[in-house]
Amino acid sequence: MVHIGRSRDVEARMYDDGENARRAEKRVLVGPRENAPNFSMRKFTIGKGGCSPYHKHPWEHEVYVLAGRGEVRFAGGRRAVGPDDFAYVPPNDEHQFVNTGDGVLEFLCVVPLEGEDG
Amino acid sequence: MVHIGRSRDVEARMYDDGENARRAEKRVLVGPRENAPNFSMRKFTIGKGGCSPYHKHPWEHEVYVLAGRGEVRFAGGRRAVGPDDFAYVPPNDEHQFVNTGDGVLEFLCVVPLEGEDG
Numbered sequence: 001m002v003h004i005g006r007s008r009d010v011e012a013r014m015y016d017d018g019e020n021a022r023r024a025e026k027r028v029l030v031g032p033r034e035n036a037p038n039f040s041m042r043k044f045t046i047g048k049g050g051c052s053p054y055h056k057h058p059w060e061h062e063v064y065v066l067a068g069r070g071e072v073r074f075a076g077g078r079r080a081v082g083p084d085d086f087a088y089v090p091p092n093d094e095h096q097f098v099n100t101g102d103g104v105l106e107f108l109c110v111v112p113l114e115g116e117d118g
Numbered sequence: 119m120v121h122i123g124r125s126r127d128v129e130a131r132m133y134d135d136g137e138n139a140r141r142a143e144k145r146v147l148v149g150p151r152e153n154a155p156n157f158s159m160r161k162f163t164i165g166k167g168g169c170s171p172y173h174k175h176p177w178e179h180e181v182y183v184l185a186g187r188g189e190v191r192f193a194g195g196r197r198a199v200g201p202d203d204f205a206y207v208p209p210n211d212e213h214q215f216v217n218t219g220d221g222v223l224e225f226l227c228v229v230p231l232e233g234e235d236g
């Protein structure tokens with residue numbers, strides 16, 4: 001059955017350890033709960049001054065920036081991003097998403113199910 | 119290597135057979151070209167009065183509406199959608215995306231690689 005929802009109605013999970021991840025909220029829009037067979041679509045909202053951890057893992061990211069100003073940091077570089085920009089992070093590549101703007105940074109991040117921790 | 123791009127810089131492929139698909143443009147943001155191993159992220163822009171075909175196939179869709187007003191039609195129903203709405207279309211479920219607004223309808227649609235025709 002087709003499932004349709006509003007992002008704002010999806011419960012958020014906060015990621016903030018005061019160091020590696022700061023002011024990051026994740027909403028799983030489509031994933032294991034909908035019995036998605038292969039990959040999970042998540043929406044991240046990162047508050048002013050916040051970031052995701054600088055890390056790597058065996059699964060890829062496919063990212064689309066919805067709102068705000070940010071920076072993608074990776075081995076050997078960093079790149080400013082904004083709305084309409086997208087990013088592909090291959091498996092095992094180091095990466096971090098940093099909010100460099102005055103408002104929230106919002107992006108979608110799609111991962112294979114093995115990368116979805118709920 | 120992390121790959122970052124702008125959607126508007128990606129070449130569009132038009133889908134318009136005057137009947138089933140009308141005024142639909144697809145941009146493959148991340149997919150086989152980037153050696154994505156599992157799934158492909160595409161951005162669709164559907165002009166006023168346009169639509170994707172009403173059809174089904176063995177792979178799922180995970181969709182996020184970026185802009186405009188539309189309707190998702192499926193077996194047994196239809197539902198209005200707009201920005202911030204998302205949709206999950208399971209494998210083998212009939213579905214269609216219709217632009218019901220006065221401007222363009224834009225959405226992301228992620229599919230497993232088997233569903234990517236380039």
